[in-house]
Amino acid sequence: MYQLNSTATGVLATTGAAFAHTWVAGWTLFVAGLAALSIARVAGMRRRDESPS
Numbered sequence: 318m319y320q321l322n323s324t325a326t327g328v329l330a331t332t333g334a335a336f337a338h339t340w341v342a343g344w345t346l347f348v349a350g351l352a353a354l355s356i357a358r359v360a361g362m363r364r365r366d367e368s369p370s
Contacts, residue, residue, distance in 0.1 A: 321329070
């Protein structure tokens with residue numbers, strides 16, 4: 318059976334943490350982008366509704 322020494326375990330933990338941080342940051346930016354698009358659409362619809370015809 319293969320065993321990891323403490324250095325390899327630390328490297329794997331650091332890599333996993335870096336990957337998780339990158340994934341969370343990317344997901345947060347994606348959701349923020351969707352929210353910005355939704356807000357822009359609602360603002361645009363309200364602006365069109367309020368403009369005199």
